Amino acid sequence: MAKIFHPLLALIASASDRELAKYVEYLKAENQILRARIPGQIHTTAGERQTLIKLGKGIGRAIEELITIVTPTTFFRWLREEKGSKSKTKNPKGGQRKPRELRELVIEIAKTTGFGYTRIIGELRKLGIKNISRQTVRNILKEEEIQPGPDRTSDSWTEFLNRHGETLWASDFFSVKSMTARGLRDLYVMVFLNLQTREAIVTESTYRPNSAWVCRQTKMFTEQTKDREKRPAILIHDRDTKYTKKFRETVEAAGMKTNPLPKASPNLNGRCERFIETIKLECLNKFIVFGKKHLDYLTDEFTSYYNTKRSHMERDHLPPIREEPGEVETISIDQIEVKKYVGGLIKSFERKAA
Incomplete structure (x- = not known):
């Protein structure tokens, strides 16, 4: 299980296929610039050729657009030579090959x-x-x-996510500046996010994020999800000191497993980080927060909107919790109403009830 969260999987954990394609395009352009700065022919060693052959074979004809160290013709010649040498290779021990x-x-x-x-x-x-x-x-x-x-x-992040699906959740914390009679103070909030459906559960805030508060919020999360057909089975989190031994015992008592992420690998919890960025950019950063009750109201309102009304690209442009709408070719204005959320900050176009 630990290999799943190897730092080499950081990009996969936080990037969509479209974003990965952009990474590839960038690397291609950078490689072309660097290659143009090197005059003349580049001579490769036998080991380097074997590495290029091993990695390039799986790409197929697309190698023609990627390779710059040699011409595509040279690369395909390497492949033919390797294939020919294999067919001539004898059993090293001189024994008879198996049927x-x-x-x-x-x-x-x-x-x-x-x-x-x-x-x-x-x-x-x-x-x-x-x-x-x-x-x-x-x-x-x-x-x-x-x-x-x-x-x-060994698993890739995608294979692991597909296998565990809706039972895999992530957790993280974030803080918000609050205006109080004592001046500005930090309020802390705990987030639980399903990595497949993107459903978010946000806890009540606190000025003192100690172990007892973390355990109470974790129990709230387990109570809220215990009657589901697909109950949470694995909870991933970083190595924040607020995730104490008591927290792990609370999670295990609810029938779940905890899976701490490697140190210095924030991208492995990228989906949870992305939700935190969303709630801050679209909601919290647009308010001056006056105390705990005010923040709890804002996070509760936005989370409800996020789960049931806000479209999500990775969910076929529908909310995390939703019913598939009946498909229509067109719809008239009088069949639509604009609903407001978070004190009118956010607007949503919705069909009028029949």
């Missing part, structure tokens, strides 16, 4: 299950195949460039 059917079975088991060498041997033994060693399995997978089990079974 094609057995090799195909080993490859199929590896791709289907993600098992390592030893467990593949176990699957073959169950099928009655005994005349094959672990080294032979290793050689077959190596020739097909299939990595050992641990590398193939």
Whole structure:
């Protein structure tokens, strides 16, 4: 589970496919600029060529638009030469190669299950195949460039999110300046966000965000979600000191697991951070907050609007909690009403009730 939150997955955790495409476009442009500054031909070593071949094969013809270190013609020649050298490679030990059917079975088991060498041997033994060693399995997978089990079974953020879906939640804190009789003071708020549906639950605020307050808000969250068909199962959070041992015990008592994120990896909780940015930009930054009750009213009003009325690109431009509207080609103005939220700050176009 810990590998899921490796820092290399930070961009995936916080970026949509469209944003990732923009990253690729930027890197292409930067690479072209750097390549133009280097005169003449660049000579690659054998190891460098193998790296480029390994990474480039999966891209296909799109490599023609990306590669700059050599011409696309040279790259495809490398591929042909590598393929030709493989076909001429003999068994290093001089032994007889296993039948094609057995090799195909080993490859199929590896791709289907993600098992390592030893467990593949176990699957073959169950099928009655005994005349094959672990080294032979290793050689077959190596020739097909299939990595050992641990590398193939490590999760990407997308795979993990798809598997856990609506039972995966994230938590974070944010603070707001409040005008009081004692001057400006910081009020703290706790946020819970479902990483698939984007539904947000925002707690009441406090001037003292101690462990007891965090545990009370966590119990509120578990009570609010306990009767759902898809109850929260995993709660991810950063390593803020407010997430104490008592907090973890509270989460576990509710039947959930906690999963602390690695240090110095804020992007891994990017969706929760994005909601905090949204509630601040669209609501809180437009008010002077006068005390706890005022802030609680604003966050409650905005969260209700966010969950049920505000469109979200990752939710097919519909709210996180919504019913699919009946599709129409056009609609007249007299069938629509404009509703106001958060004291009239936010407006929403909605169909009039029938």
